[in-house]
Every structure is written in structure tokens, then in C-alpha cells.
Amino acid sequence: MGDPGSGDNGAELQAWLLETNRRLTALSPKLDVDRPSDFVDRILDRRVTGVGITGFSWVKVKDKITLSVNGVASDRQTLVTFENRINSSGYFSNVTLPISDLAKDRDINFQIKFSPL
Amino acid sequence: MILNNSKLLLMALSLILIILLTIVALGIYDIKVKNKETFKLLNEADSVAETENLAQSIRVMQASAAEDITAFDNLVLVGDKLVPLIESIEEVGRELGLDTNIVSVAKIEDKKSVEPDIIRIVMETQGSWAPTLSFLRAIESLPHRVMIDESSLSKVEIGWRMRITLSLHSFD
Numbered sequence: 249m250g251d252p253g254s255g256d257n258g259a260e261l262q263a264w265l266l267e268t269n270r271r272l273t274a275l276s277p278k279l280d281v282d283r284p285s286d287f288v289d290r291i292l293d294r295r296v297t298g299v300g301i302t303g304f305s306w307v308k309v310k311d312k313i314t315l316s317v318n319g320v321a322s323d324r325q326t327l328v329t330f331e332n333r334i335n336s337s338g339y340f341s342n343v344t345l346p347i348s349d350l351a352k353d354r355d356i357n358f359q360i361k362f363s364p365l
Numbered sequence: 366m367i368l369n370n371s372k373l374l375l376m377a378l379s380l381i382l383i384i385l386l387t388i389v390a391l392g393i394y395d396i397k398v399k400n401k402e403t404f405k406l407l408n409e410a411d412s413v414a415e416t417e418n419l420a421q422s423i424r425v426m427q428a429s430a431a432e433d434i435t436a437f438d439n440l441v442l443v444g445d446k447l448v449p450l451i452e453s454i455e456e457v458g459r460e461l462g463l464d465t466n467i468v469s470v471a472k473i474e475d476k477k478s479v480e481p482d483i484i485r486i487v488m489e490t491q492g493s494w495a496p497t498l499s500f501l502r503a504i505e506s507l508p509h510r511v512m513i514d515e516s517s518l519s520k521v522e523i524g525w526r527m528r529i530t531l532s533l534h535s536f537d
Binding site for chain 1: 417434437440441479505511512513516518536
């Protein structure tokens with residue numbers, strides 16, 4: 249955009265104003281909301297003893313965000329407790345733990361998927 | 366004789382009347398055309414005055430918000446700021462003690478869209494947990510509108526590997 253005082257005639261000034269408005273709209277702080285670290289913090293805050301986390305994933309496709317957390321749980325009850333804590337946190341929706349992850353009774357590899365609220 | 370004279374007079378008066386009516390009609394038409402032109406000129410004058418008022422308002426706004434405008438311009442990503450931005454990302458990774466790799470940089474243009482172009486930067490880091498999370502927070506805090514398309518952290522043998530796909534608006 250350059251020096252704001254450079255455009256002296258009406259048309260140039262109006263073009264400058266339009267372009268500035270376009271930039272302000274595109275760069276609005278209200279739209280600057282992608283914070284994967286918040287998601288990581290919220291999951292870590294809900295970790296229970298017996299759950300080891302091995303991965304976090306944040307994927308955004310056309311403004312729809314899908315989150316997942318991977319890890320190893322010591323047993324089924326621990327895993328279900330962890331899932332329930334995520335579910336009741338108030339930050340996430342559509343919390344999904346595949347039933348197949350409950351087949352093993354010890355050292356269960358899991359992936360819980362969910363969306364931000 | 367009298368009848369003949371009266372007829373002649375009547376015809377002459379009729380002719381004069383027709384001529385007068387024609388003159389009046391032409392006069393009205395001329396006034397209408399001139400009115401139209403006057404209206405058009407008045408509109409143009411109003412438009413010029415409005416444009417000049419707007420231009421004056423913009424000049425006043427530019428003068429009163431010069432510092433803010435300069436600060437905002439500095440935050441807008443344009444072509445010549447891309448290399449320093451990439452280098453600053455690498456520098457942050459190095460300072461945090463992470464192996465940092467810029468995997469790709471691409472420009473996504475959509476000529477049909479009014480939206481600005483997108484600069485997409487894919488980066489990977491590897492290192493211990495705390496610096497990895499600090500790097501993610503540093504990316505989120507870049508002085509631009511940060512759009513993260515993908516971010517994944519996975520535990521590896523030594524520490525954590527992270528991959529971030531970052532999109533930024535570019536105005537060229």
C-alpha cells in the first residue's frame with residue numbers, strides 16, 4: 249500500500265481506502281482464532297494417570313476443524329475415564345472413541361476424535 | 366368583397382397562430398433540453414463535490430491515523446516480506462533448539478476470487494516437548510492473521526515431531 253499520503257487525487261485516495269478496507273476485513277483479529285496449542289493444553293489438563301499421549305492432530309478443511317489425540321491407556325476403565333473427561337470438558341463435541349479400541353484389556357493403543365465447540 | 370377580405374384575414378390570423386404555436390412549442394422544447402443539461406451539470410457538480418469531500422475526509426483520516434496506518438502496513442504480508450518471515454521462523458526454531466525444516470512454500474492464487482492470495486508454508490520440527498509447544502505458540506503469535514490448516518505432533522524415539530501447514534494472506 250505504501251505511503252498513505254502519496255495518493256493526492258480523489259480516485260487514488262478512494263482506491264487506497266477500498267484496498268485498506270479489504271485488508272482490514274481479511275486480517276480482522278476476530279478471524280485470527282486458529283490455536284492448536286489451546287487444544288493441546290486442554291487435553292493435557294484432562295489427562296488421567298495411566299494414559300500416555302503419543303500424538304495430537306488438528307486438521308482444518310473448509311473452516312471445519314477435526315481434532316484427534318492418540319496414545320496408550322493402561323486399561324479399559326482408564327481409557328473410558330479419559331474419554332469422559334474430554335467429553336465433559338465443555339470445549340469439545342462429537343467425542344468418538346472407536347469400540348474396537350476396547351478389544352484389548354491392557355496397554356491399549358487408542359485414537360479419540362472430536363471437534364471444537 | 367367584405368366576405369373575401371374577412372376570409373383572407375382569418376387565414377392570415379390562422380397562419381400567424383400556427384407560427385406562434387410552433388415558436389412556443391420550440392421554445393418549450395429548448396427550455397426542456399436546457400433544463401436537462403442543467404440538471405446533468407448540477408448532478409456532475411454534486412458528484413465532484415462529494416468526491417472532493419470524501420477525498421478530503423480520507424486525507425484528514427490519513428493525517429490523524431498516520432502512525433496506525435504505518436503500523437498496519439508493516440503487518441501486511443507482501444512479497445518482499447516473505448523471505449524475512451521464513452528466516453524468522455527458522456531462527457525461532459534454532460533458538461528453541463529444534464531441528465527445523467521448511468518443507469515447502471507455495472503461493473495459491475485464485476484470480477476469480479476477491480479474497481487475497483494465500484502463502485502456504487509447510488514446516489517440520491523435531492525436539493523435546495516444551496520447545497516444540499513453544500514453537501507452535503510462536504507460530505500462532507505471528508504478527509499476521511494465522512490460518513493453520515494442519516498441525517500434528519507425534520512422539521518419536523527422541524522427543525516430538527511436529528508438522529504445521531500454515532496459511533497467510535498475501536497482498537501483492
